[in-house]
Amino acid sequence: MSGSELLRLENVSKQFGGLHAVEDVSFSLNRNEILGLIGPNGAGKTTCFNMISGALKPTAGKIFFKGTRIDGLPIYKIASMGIGRTFQIVRPFYSLSVLQNIEAALGMKKYQSKFQYWQKWDTHHTRQKALEILEKVGLADMADYRAGLLPLGNLRRLEIARALALNPEVLLLDESFSGLRQEEINKLSDLILKIKESGVGILLIEHNMRVAMGLSDRMVVLDHGRMIASGGPDSIKNDPKVIEAYLGKGEKKHAAS
Amino acid sequence: MDLFIEQLMNGLAIGAIYALITSGLSLIYGILRILHVAHAGVYTIGAYVGLTVYSLSGSLVIAILASMAVCSIVGILIERVVYSPLLKFPPYVPLIASIALLLGVEEVMRLIAGPQIHGFPVSIPLPTITMGNVSLSPTLLMVYIVSIVIFFILWFITSKTDLGLAMRAVSQDMSIASAMGINSTQIVRLTFAIGSSIAAIAGILVGIYFNQVYPTMGAVPAYKTLALIVVGGLGSVPGAILASLLLGIAETLLIGYANIPFPRDAIAFVAMILVLMVRPQGLLGNVRKKI
Amino acid sequence: MDSYIITIGIFIAINSIVVSGLNIIVGFAGQISLGHAAFFGIGAYTAAILATKAGMSFWLSLPIVIIITGTIGLLMGLPSLRVKEDFLAITTIGINFIVEAFFMYVPFFGGALGIGGIPRVELLGKPLHGFSFLVLCLSFLLVVLLVSWWFTKAWCGLACFTLRDDEVAASTIGVSPIKFKLLAFVIGTAMAGVGGALYAHYMRFISASDFGFPVSVMMLSMLVVGGMGTVWGPILGAAILGLLPEIFRPLIDYRMLLYAALLLLVIRLQPGGILGDNGFVKTRLRIFSRGGKK
Numbered sequence: 057m058s059g060s061e062l063l064r065l066e067n068v069s070k071q072f073g074g075l076h077a078v079e080d081v082s083f084s085l086n087r088n089e090i091l092g093l094i095g096p097n098g099a100g101k102t103t104c105f106n107m108i109s110g111a112l113k114p115t116a117g118k119i120f121f122k123g124t125r126i127d128g129l130p131i132y133k134i135a136s137m138g139i140g141r142t143f144q145i146v147r148p149f150y151s152l153s154v155l156q157n158i159e160a161a162l163g164m165k166k167y168q169s170k171f172q173y174w175q176k177w178d179t180h181h182t183r184q185k186a187l188e189i190l191e192k193v194g195l196a197d198m199a200d201y202r203a204g205l206l207p208l209g210n211l212r213r214l215e216i217a218r219a220l221a222l223n224p225e226v227l228l229l230d231e232s233f234s235g236l237r238q239e240e241i242n243k244l245s246d247l248i249l250k251i252k253e254s255g256v257g258i259l260l261i262e263h264n265m266r267v268a269m270g271l272s273d274r275m276v277v278l279d280h281g282r283m284i285a286s287g288g289p290d291s292i293k294n295d296p297k298v299i300e301a302y303l304g305k306g307e308k309k310h311a312a313s
Numbered sequence: 314m315d316l317f318i319e320q321l322m323n324g325l326a327i328g329a330i331y332a333l334i335t336s337g338l339s340l341i342y343g344i345l346r347i348l349h350v351a352h353a354g355v356y357t358i359g360a361y362v363g364l365t366v367y368s369l370s371g372s373l374v375i376a377i378l379a380s381m382a383v384c385s386i387v388g389i390l391i392e393r394v395v396y397s398p399l400l401k402f403p404p405y406v407p408l409i410a411s412i413a414l415l416l417g418v419e420e421v422m423r424l425i426a427g428p429q430i431h432g433f434p435v436s437i438p439l440p441t442i443t444m445g446n447v448s449l450s451p452t453l454l455m456v457y458i459v460s461i462v463i464f465f466i467l468w469f470i471t472s473k474t475d476l477g478l479a480m481r482a483v484s485q486d487m488s489i490a491s492a493m494g495i496n497s498t499q500i501v502r503l504t505f506a507i508g509s510s511i512a513a514i515a516g517i518l519v520g521i522y523f524n525q526v527y528p529t530m531g532a533v534p535a536y537k538t539l540a541l542i543v544v545g546g547l548g549s550v551p552g553a554i555l556a557s558l559l560l561g562i563a564e565t566l567l568i569g570y571a572n573i574p575f576p577r578d579a580i581a582f583v584a585m586i587l588v589l590m591v592r593p594q595g596l597l598g599n600v601r602k603k604i
Numbered sequence: 605m606d607s608y609i610i611t612i613g614i615f616i617a618i619n620s621i622v623v624s625g626l627n628i629i630v631g632f633a634g635q636i637s638l639g640h641a642a643f644f645g646i647g648a649y650t651a652a653i654l655a656t657k658a659g660m661s662f663w664l665s666l667p668i669v670i671i672i673t674g675t676i677g678l679l680m681g682l683p684s685l686r687v688k689e690d691f692l693a694i695t696t697i698g699i700n701f702i703v704e705a706f707f708m709y710v711p712f713f714g715g716a717l718g719i720g721g722i723p724r725v726e727l728l729g730k731p732l733h734g735f736s737f738l739v740l741c742l743s744f745l746l747v748v749l750l751v752s753w754w755f756t757k758a759w760c761g762l763a764c765f766t767l768r769d770d771e772v773a774a775s776t777i778g779v780s781p782i783k784f785k786l787l788a789f790v791i792g793t794a795m796a797g798v799g800g801a802l803y804a805h806y807m808r809f810i811s812a813s814d815f816g817f818p819v820s821v822m823m824l825s826m827l828v829v830g831g832m833g834t835v836w837g838p839i840l841g842a843a844i845l846g847l848l849p850e851i852f853r854p855l856i857d858y859r860m861l862l863y864a865a866l867l868l869l870v871i872r873l874q875p876g877g878i879l880g881d882n883g884f885v886k887t888r889l890r891i892f893s894r895g896g897k898k
Contacts, residue, residue: 109776131775140776147773149766160766164778166759173759222777348690395872404690405636406871409828412821413867420861536701536817539694547691576705582698589687589695 060086061122062226062257063108063139068117068127070103070281077103079281080117085226085257090248092260092272092289096302099278101261102144105228108259109141110134121226136168140219141228144261146211150204154195157203157214158186161221186221193217193247209240213247220251227251227258233267245271269293277301315446320570321562326453326522328561329460332554333515335538335545336467337508339553342542343484344504346404347396350411350539352512353531354418355391359384359513360520360530361422364433373435377517381510388509389502415535423528430527433520452522459518463511464554470507471550480504484548533578540585546598555596560584610738614806616839616846617741618799623826623838624748625795630824631833632761633788634768635684636693639700640823642680643793645815647673647800649707652719652810662725662805669801670794677793681786700817707812718811725805741802745839748795752835755791764788768833825867 063085070078078100085091093101106112108119110131119127126134135141149157159182166172190196193213198206203214212232219227229248233241241264248271252258262268268275269289277285277292279301285292292298334356341349359380367376395414399407439451439458471477482490483500491497520526541560545552560581568577588595626640650672654665683695707713714720724731725740732740755761763784766774771781804810822845830841848866849859 111772130780131772132778132780135776136778143773147770149769149773151769152765156762160762160774161777163759163762167763167778167780167784173763174754175759176757177759177762178757218777346690348693395868399872405693408638408690408693409821409824410868410871413825413864413871416821416864417861417868420858420864424857424861536697540698543691543694574709576709579702579705582701585698586683586695586702589683589691593687593691 060088062087063259064120065104065108066118066120068104068107068114068119070100070107070112071115076281078107078114078278081276081278081281081283082117083276083283083286085259087225087255087257088252089273090252090258090260090271092262092268092275093278094262094265094268094275094292095278095284098280099301100281101278102230103281104278105141105230105259105261108134109139109228132167135222136164138222138225139228140222140224140226142212142215142219142230142232144231144234146208146215148203148206148211148214150202152203153200154203154206154214155183155186155190155199157218158189158221159183161218162186164222189217189221192220192250194243208235209237212236213244216244216247225256227256229258229260229262231261231263233262233264241267317566317570318444318447320565322447322449322453323569324562324565325558326456326561327565328558329456330515330518330522331534331538331541331561332557333460333463333511333518334534335541335553335557336464336550337511337515338538339542339545339548339550340480340504340508343548343550344480344501345392345396345400347400347407348404348411348539349391349396349508350408350535351391351395351414351418352508353535353538354415355384355388355509356512356516356519356534357418357422357528357531358387358516359509360433360516360526361426363513363517364431364520364526367433367435373437377514380513380517384509384513385506388505388512392502392505415531419528419531426528428528430525432524433517433526434524435521437521456518456522459514463514467507467511467550476500476503537578537581540581543585544581544588544595546595549595549597552595552597556584607734610734612846612850613738614741616842617738617745618802618806619823619826619842619846620839621741621745621748621802622796622799623823623830623842624745624752625792625799626823626827627792627832627834627838628752628755628764628788628795629792630827631837632755632768633764633785635681635785635788636689637696637792638693638817638820638824639680639696639698639703640793640796641815641817641819642700642703643673643677643796644800644803644819644823645703645707645810645812646676646793647797648804648810648815649713649719649800650797651801651804652722653713655722655805656719662801666798666801669797673797673800674790674794677789677797678786680793681789684785684789685782697817697820700815700820704812704816707815714811716811718809718814719804720809722804722808722810724808725802737806744798744802748798749835749839751791751795756835760784760787825863829867829870 061084066082068078068081069076081104093104095101103112107114107127110129110133113128118125121137121139126137149160152160159177162182162185163177166175187196187199190199193216195210195213195217198210206214216232233244236244245267248258260268260271272289275286275289275292276283277298284297284301285295334352338349338352341347341352362383363376363380366379367373370376391414395410396407399410437451437455439454441451442449442454471480479495479500482495483497487497519530541556542553545556564577564580567573567575567580622640622644626637629635629637647669650669651665654660654668655662680699684692687695708716724733725737726732763774763779766777766779767781767784775781826841826845827838829844830839831837845863848863
């Protein structure tokens with residue numbers, strides 16, 4: 057295991073009753089890397105995310121973060137170790153302001169402590185740090201607005217900003233480009249590339265093939281819970297198994313639009 | 314042994330009455346996911362209306378029908394005026410409204426009819442059945458007969474008719490049911506009407522069986538029946554009925570026969586907490602709603 | 605000062621303390637508690653027993669009251685980890701009934717007759733009653749308000765707000781739902797316990813029915829009317845619902861009805877309470893705005 061490997065899944069499976077949502081999946085994620093996790097609907101991508109982030113416990117297999125086993129740990133523990141995530145259906149803290157959403161995430165270390173959580177959060181220092189993060193995602197001018205009132209595009213950026221506030225080493229992005237206009241997609245892509253360059257390993261679930269292929273350094277393709285292909289975007293693009301998975305048997309057309 | 318059987322019969326009767334109230338509550342919870350605490354208020358109104366119409370008309374049948382009609386209207390009004398606008402808020406909002414309604418009903422009844430206990434003496438055209446040393450009074454028999462009839466009708470409606478099918482569809486998913494052409498609003502109102510009518514009958518039965526009608530008669534059933542729908546399994550009417558029967562028997566046998574010095578009314582809640590810890594989906598429930 | 609006014613003042617003060625505790629659980633952490641009166645009762649009975657059977661002074665018994673009530677509150681908070689929303693509502697109702705039954709039937713607590721002969725609170729050898737007792741209550745209220753206010757300023761308060769808004773999202777930023785929900789329950793119930801101890805030494809006689817479910821409803825109503833999740837809400841709610849029966853004294857027979865009608869009206873029209881988010885004060889008077897512009 058090299059020093060740049062952040063996340064490793066080993067033979068991970070998840071079964072719900074008789075349904076094999078994920079079967080024997082193994083891959084790893086390194087620093088400064090974007091790994092695209094793709095596959096048709098129901099392939100098991102979000103289930104993988106949920107197992108990595110702690111929302112679900114694998115029925116078999118192991119998940120490692122920087123060499124430590126994390127499968128089965130509670131969500132908050134995994135978050136505190138340095139893994140941030142966004143959600144497919146955004147989950148802002150709707151009664152708090154945009155700024156307060158970020159400030160809340162900045163308290164991550166305090167929440168793990170025995171008594172430090174009695175300290176004040178509403179300080180100039182915290183506010184500054186939160187504003188810096190909002191600047192990075194371009195939401196600084198909306199800082200004092202109620203999070204619950206923001207449009208989708210902004211909320212997606214808020215989710216990413218909130219995950220960034222954890223100073224994560226791994227970032228799980230779940231369909232962050234869904235429902236965005238092309239201009240927003242471009243801006244978000246730039247942001248994600250910058251995050252990657254700062255040393256973070258990013259795991260990306262994305263339906264938009266052009267975005268996924270454009271951003272990913274490597275890709276893993278799931279279908280019906282199994283890994284059917286992995287490799288660089290070019291090899292994936294032309295892989296007949298991948299094409300078949302998306303379009304069904306008997307049609308050999310381009311999967312990439 | 315005779316005492317045991319007698320208490321068992323009593324317990325069954327009380328359980329049957331609980332079951333009548335709880336089945337309506339369960340139907341309503343199933344369709345709107347609302348804890349209709351005010352259901353006990355409807356039950357109280359049913360008892361009073363029944364008593365009044367009976368004293369005016371002398372006919373129990375007319376009293377029951379009138380009471381069912383009045384309570385249906387009250388139930389539908391509650392749904393339209395109080396619950397409907399509050400559905401978009403977190404569930405404790407309609408719950409508090411429901412509790413306030415129950416309080417209101419108790420007070421209105423107290424102001425109109427006075428706080429005293431009214432008797433409900435009815436001569437029932439049924440014999441007293443004697444089995445050895447155990448005798449079953451006419452009122453007891455009436456409770457059995459009426460509840461069996463009601464449960465049969467309820468079963469028939471919910472599983473054998475289109476209405477029942479529609480009710481089940483709406484309780485599964487209201488928007489999909491509407492998209493399939495079911496008039497969900499109508500179904501919801503019908504459910505309230507049915508549930509409230511049954512509550513009315515329960516109120517009259519209680520009034521006659523215990524010979525007591527008073528403003529706060531709904532207070533204890535209000536919360537006991539909540540515990541019962543949890544024990545039976547949220548969303549399951551048969552579960553509610555089963556839980557009610559079991560509770561009736563347990564209460565009566567533990568207190569009336571075994572003389573255990575335990576507060577009778579707390580049994581339901583202890584059972585509920587046990588169920589939540591050991592088998593959260595209840596006796597017959599399916600966990601459709603996330604706990 | 606008119607002793608009548610003092611009496612009302614004391615009730616409002618004690619209720620404010622207890623409802624502030626409820627506010628931490630319901631308003632800040634977003635958990636349902638329809639059994640808060642049980643902890644009011646546990647505090648009262650603990651104080652009463654320590655005073656009458658162990659001869660302890662109020663001041664000595666106070667830390668014990670807080671510890672016992674908070675510990676039981678911790679245990680009662682455990683269901684909130686497994687069940688949510690209306691399940692939790694029913695569970696807390698059940699807890700209320702069970703605790704009340706416990707006090708009513710276990711002979712040590714005096715059974716249906718309750719506990720009487722509770723001595724007054726003594727400060728420097730002098731018994732406090734009337735105005736001096738009111739000042740005592742107000743002092744405790746001040747402490748409770750400070751704790752509530754500090755809670756909103758501290759990270760633990762922020763953590764609870766996130767739990768209230770979205771528990772799953774809160775977990776993903778490192779907030780342990782268990783830790784912070786239980787924290788809220790412990791603090792909230794401990795406050796209720798303090799109120800209970802004051803109540804016991806004021807009434808000098810308590811019985812199980814003082815802490816039944818209707819009292820929990822009354823407390824939740826005070827919180828709803830005054831405004832959940834705000835520091836001043838509990839006081840406003842306690843004041844309004846405390847003064848209402850007095851204002852309507854001529855209509856005393858209709859008092860419960862009016863109270864039920866008021867509760868129904870408020871919850872129907874302003875579910876966030878008068879000081880709450882969509883409430884009268886914020887939308888019309890535009891003050892105390894929390895959580896950003898609209």
